[in-house]
Amino acid sequence: MSGSHYIYRDTGDDFVCVFRWAAFAERKANSCNKVMKKRTAPKTFSHSVFYEQDSEGGFVAFVPSLPGCHTQGETLEEAERNVKEAIGLYLESLSAHGEPIPVEGPSFQGRVTVPVRTSGNAHRTVSLQ
Numbered sequence: 001m002s003g004s005h006y007i008y009r010d011t012g013d014d015f016v017c018v019f020r021w022a023a024f025a026e027r028k029a030n031s032c033n034k035v036m037k038k039r040t041a042p043k044t045f046s047h048s049v050f051y052e053q054d055s056e057g058g059f060v061a062f063v064p065s066l067p068g069c070h071t072q073g074e075t076l077e078e079a080e081r082n083v084k085e086a087i088g089l090y091l092e093s094l095s096a097h098g099e100p101i102p103v104e105g106p107s108f109q110g111r112v113t114v115p116v117r118t119s120g121n122a123h124r125t126v127s128l129q
């Protein structure tokens with residue numbers, strides 16, 4: 001699971017951006033001189049991230065305010081490192097295409113209980129370790 005993550009950003013017509021970290025790093029290295037000339041202070045953005053334990057092991061992280069922005073890691077720490085990279089790539093893609101960077105509004109999380117008739121052992125419990 002570790003090592004790479006992808007970002008899929010849908011502009012409405014079709015998918016225009018698919019990044020893999022290694023390809024992005026290569027592109028950044030090739031454009032290093034251009035970046036050095038501009039030298040602007042980076043802005044800081046905050047986005048809510050949700051983590052889910054994967055049934056096959058590890059964790060999946062996704063960013064609800066950035067559709068298609070998700071990644072994974074063997075541990076929560078690795079998933080957090082990867083999602084920080086994924087968010088950065090996503091926001092840089094928006095900026096490079098002249099699109100506005102979303103500002104996340106208030107976020108709420110809740111839990112609801114819903115009665116459902118199931119047969120046999122259809123219920124499965126997942127616990128975070």
